[in-house]
Amino acid sequence: MTDSKKFVFKKETLDSSITVSPEKIKDFIEINFRLLQALDIATVNFGIWLLGSEHILEFVNPALDRAEKLKRKQQLISIAQKIKSSSKLLILHEDEEKMHKHITMARTKRIEASGGDKTFVKGYLKLAECSDKVLTCMEEVDEALVQEIESLATNVLASMTEARDIVDEVMSMISDGNAADHFTFVTMIALAIGKELKLSDDQLKKLSVGSMFHDIGILHLELPNWNVKALTASEMKIYETHPTVGEEHLVELENKSKVRFPKEAHKIIAEHHEKFEGSGFPLGKRGRLSQKNPDGIHIFSSIVAISDKFVHYLESRQDRPALDRRTAIKTMNQLEKDFDPIVMNVFRKLAGLSYHPF
Numbered sequence: 079m080t081d082s083k084k085f086v087f088k089k090e091t092l093d094s095s096i097t098v099s100p101e102k103i104k105d106f107i108e109i110n111f112r113l114l115q116a117l118d119i120a121t122v123n124f125g126i127w128l129l130g131s132e133h134i135l136e137f138v139n140p141a142l143d144r145a146e147k148l149k150r151k152q153q154l155i156s157i158a159q160k161i162k163s164s165s166k167l168l169i170l171h172e173d174e175e176k177m178h179k180h181i182t183m184a185r186t187k188r189i190e191a192s193g194g195d196k197t198f199v200k201g202y203l204k205l206a207e208c209s210d211k212v213l214t215c216m217e218e219v220d221e222a223l224v225q226e227i228e229s230l231a232t233n234v235l236a237s238m239t240e241a242r243d244i245v246d247e248v249m250s251m252i253s254d255g256n257a258a259d260h261f262t263f264v265t266m267i268a269l270a271i272g273k274e275l276k277l278s279d280d281q282l283k284k285l286s287v288g289s290m291f292h293d294i295g296i297l298h299l300e301l302p303n304w305n306v307k308a309l310t311a312s313e314m315k316i317y318e319t320h321p322t323v324g325e326e327h328l329v330e331l332e333n334k335s336k337v338r339f340p341k342e343a344h345k346i347i348a349e350h351h352e353k354f355e356g357s358g359f360p361l362g363k364r365g366r367l368s369q370k371n372p373d374g375i376h377i378f379s380s381i382v383a384i385s386d387k388f389v390h391y392l393e394s395r396q397d398r399p400a401l402d403r404r405t406a407i408k409t410m411n412q413l414e415k416d417f418d419p420i421v422m423n424v425f426r427k428l429a430g431l432s433y434h435p436f
């Protein structure tokens with residue numbers, strides 16, 4: 079266990095806040111209100127981090143008894159709801175393995191309540207566990223993590239005969255606006271599109287790894303408010319570096335460990351905000367990568383660009399509520415020029431739309 083975790087547990091207070099540096103906050107995992115409700119609080123510790131001020135206002139001490147912890151949980155939820163516009167719910171347990179077990183149990187409870195194909199739900203839970211680990215890959219990455227993501231890519235799909243079912247399942251899983259499993263949902267929709275495009279198993283594995291790591295660059299930026307409020311022009315400039323920063327980080331991880339990421343994963347991270355007509359960032363790439371267009375956008379990056387945008391609209395953000403699925407799809411349609419037409423047509427098909435649905 080790192081010192082930063084000990085630091086948080088030592089201080090237990092209702093009255094004063096604790097300052098935590100962004101470095102230390104990286105040990106936490108973000109959860110949402112519904113997940114918090116589903117957590118067995120008796121053995122879990124969590125804090126609310128006020129974004130921007132880098133303060134933990136409240137957390138639960140493992141030494142408290144169950145009744146006290148339950149009381150504290152309700153207090154936390156009500157504080158967090160009051161200050162929703164500037165808060166994040168974060169969880170940290172002194173035993174990392176236990177913490178992941180608890181989060182998985184809470185996710186299972188929540189997902190089972192929404193119904194769904196059992197094998198698929200299992201795949202989702204495993205992918206979500208991987209995504210928790212991806213978020214902590216600041217210094218090194220375990221080869222086994224990458225292999226697990228690769229094998230889950232085909233397992234998740236194996237449980238579904240139709241790619242369309244995957245999109246349906248994800249839309250219902252995300253129907254509460256859950257923004258805590260962004261990497262997982264983006265990966266699932268990307269895999270559905272990849273399946274419909276008849277990618278090989280090997281290609282799907284590469285697509286999956288790139289999708290799971292697509293936003294790692296954000297973790298390295300000094301932008302604690304990036305998903306809380308509209309960014310100022312100067313903050314936007316910083317945000318727009320995350321694909322480049324993320325790709326550089328991937329190279330660093332490769333240098334520090336034995337892991338070799340597929341070149342497609344590098345492309346996905348670097349290009350997932352490029353737009354087909356050239357107005358995206360960071361490079362303003364245009365069109366599909368081909369021999370004739372060597373500076374074009376890799377089709378895997380275009381798949382993740384669509385999946386990322388769609389999931390983003392389905393998620394509730396601190397500055398706006400989640401869009402319902404019809405509005406999210408409609409908004410995607412209005413932005414069609416931003417996306418590779420081949421991938422967009424597949425997305426439309428999977429999301430249950432004809433070409434001119436509105």
Ligand SMILES: [Fe+2]
Nearest residue numbers: 292293350351
């Ligand atoms: Fe991104």
Ligand SMILES: [Fe+2]
Nearest residue numbers: 264292293386
């Ligand atoms: Fe994203």
